[in-house]
Amino acid sequence: MPLLQLVWKSLDKMRCLRKRSTIPFLGFLITFLLFLNLYIEDGYVLEGDKRQLRESSVHPPSSERYVHTFRDLSNFSGTINVTYRYLAGTPLNRKKFLTIGLSSVKRKRGNYLLETIKSIFDQSSYEELKEIVVVVHLADFDLVWCENLVQEITRKFAHHIIAGRLLVIQAPEEYYPSLDGLKRNYNDPEDRVRFRSKQNVDYAFLLNFCTNLSHFYMMLEDDVRCSRNFLTALKKVITSREGSYWVMLEFSKLGYIGKLYHSRDLPRLAHFLLMFYQEMPCDWLLIHFRGLLAQKDVIRFKPSLFQHMGYYSSYKGVENKLKDDDFEEDSIDIPDNPPAAIYTNINVFENYDASKAYSTVDEYFWGKPPSTGDFFVVVFNKSTKISKIKITTGSDDRQNDILHHGALEVGEKLIGTKKGKQCSSYITLGEFKNGNIEVQDVDHKIAFDIECVRIVVTASQKEWLIIRSISLWTTQPPSQ
Numbered sequence: 350m351p352l353l354q355l356v357w358k359s360l361d362k363m364r365c366l367r368k369r370s371t372i373p374f375l376g377f378l379i380t381f382l383l384f385l386n387l388y389i390e391d392g393y394v395l396e397g398d399k400r401q402l403r404e405s406s407v408h409p410p411s412s413e414r415y416v417h418t419f420r421d422l423s424n425f426s427g428t429i430n431v432t433y434r435y436l437a438g439t440p441l442n443r444k445k446f447l448t449i450g451l452s453s454v455k456r457k458r459g460n461y462l463l464e465t466i467k468s469i470f471d472q473s474s475y476e477e478l479k480e481i482v483v484v485v486h487l488a489d490f491d492l493v494w495c496e497n498l499v500q501e502i503t504r505k506f507a508h509h510i511i512a513g514r515l516l517v518i519q520a521p522e523e524y525y526p527s528l529d530g531l532k533r534n535y536n537d538p539e540d541r542v543r544f545r546s547k548q549n550v551d552y553a554f555l556l557n558f559c560t561n562l563s564h565f566y567m568m569l570e571d572d573v574r575c576s577r578n579f580l581t582a583l584k585k586v587i588t589s590r591e592g593s594y595w596v597m598l599e600f601s602k603l604g605y606i607g608k609l610y611h612s613r614d615l616p617r618l619a620h621f622l623l624m625f626y627q628e629m630p631c632d633w634l635l636i637h638f639r640g641l642l643a644q645k646d647v648i649r650f651k652p653s654l655f656q657h658m659g660y661y662s663s664y665k666g667v668e669n670k671l672k673d674d675d676f677e678e679d680s681i682d683i684p685d686n687p688p689a690a691i692y693t694n695i696n697v698f699e700n701y702d703a704s705k706a707y708s709t710v711d712e713y714f715w716g717k718p719p720s721t722g723d724f725f726v727v728v729f730n731k732s733t734k735i736s737k738i739k740i741t742t743g744s745d746d747r748q749n750d751i752l753h754h755g756a757l758e759v760g761e762k763l764i765g766t767k768k769g770k771q772c773s774s775y776i777t778l779g780e781f782k783n784g785n786i787e788v789q790d791v792d793h794k795i796a797f798d799i800e801c802v803r804i805v806v807t808a809s810q811k812e813w814l815i816i817r818s819i820s821l822w823t824t825q826p827p828s829q
Contacts, residue, residue, distance in 0.1 A: 751784025
């Protein structure tokens with residue numbers, strides 16, 4: 350019996366056991382993996398070095414099928430040996446900056462894949478196009494549908510295929526596990542369980558293929574609209590996170606749209622989706638994966654760079670009207686927020702500390718009612734020229750927790766105080782209106798390089814204060 354069938358048969362038996370305790374289950378799993386490891390090491394599996402994915406276009410003899418898929422189950426950092434069909438395009442030898450992965454199946458109503466591909470390319474500049482590769486996994490077993498769709502893709506995007514910017518692949522059906530008799534977690538109907546379980550495997554095979562194509566990987570759905578110059582915005586965020594640990598950065602709050610990974614993590618994520626393919630939907634598994642790799646909190650950026658545009662779901666063609674209200678078509682204008690220390694004398698509530706107001710992540714500062722003269726100050730690591738300042742207070746669910754009376758100031762001449770560094774000289778740029786303020790052309794109004802940006806409370810209030818975001822744009826030096 351082929352190894353893959355043994356694996357899936359064993360896993361089927363495991364899921365039929367009653368969950369009386371997690372300890373017997375874990376013991377069984379560990380024993381099973383040790384057995385599999387011995388099985389591989391003792392030579393029962395065909396020998397051979399791992400091939401790079403770009404060399405996998407040669408089909409193995411039918412006797413080797415199934416064996417390759419899970420021969421590396423005990424090595425979660427290695428790629429899974431799947432022989433992909435190349436339906437359009439071939440990988441380049443040079444690694445790109447970003448791979449964008451899409452998995453698509455035949456829908457009962459509507460098809461948005463071509464619009465999604467078009468949006469990716471149309472919203473990118475010529476320079477940005479040099480740094481991306483789009484990989485489409487046609488994961489439907491209807492080969493006639495796949496062939497017709499490939500012809501459409503080839504006709505509309507031929508120049509991108511020739512340039513190596515677009516690949517269309519397929520993982521053959523024989524590599525898939527059984528999709529019958531799966532666990533019905535959450536009382537999902539059988540067809541729903543089958544759909545979401547297959548979807549997990551679809552994405553696992555897509556991730557596995559994309560491992561060596563680029564430095565970063567972006568997960569999208571096949572019914573998405575992109576913001577203009579989204580790659581430049583992505584690179585700006587990635588640069589701002591240098592030196593900090595992250596597993597997944599999110600650029601949309603919907604499902605598995607706009608989820609960014611280091612490509613080095615893709616093999617483990619692919620293995621993870623395959624091991625738990627029948628347990629829960631893909632977006633839930635992504636949350637567990639992030640947590641297991643020690644990223645506790647969501648790191649989501651605003652504005653969102655991707656918007657769900659599909660009206661009909663790929664599951665039964667049901668209506669899906671989900672929209673990301675944080676999406677902006679022109680989101681290239683992401684603030685720079687240069688490195689700085691943040692200070693305030695306003696009483697902080699729980700863990701809503703001051704630094705969260707200055708973060709580009711979707712989080713905020715929350716303090717108890719401020720009094721006249723209270724302050725919130727941003728002190729730059731080095732003086733800088735600022736072109737625009739935008740500050741918003743309050744939130745959608747706490748619209749009265751705004752700064753009712755306040756002023757925005759910029760300062761220079763840093764001095765040391767008991768409470769940290771402060772500027773000794775300030776100039777007022779304007780007053781808050783309805784809790785917000787935005788000042789353009791700051792560098793034209795202020796003669797000096799700015800060292801501090803300060804919010805000053807000009808009248809006490811009974812309401813608490815949420816500072817949702819402090820956004821600063823620096824003046825770019827002229828090109829040499």
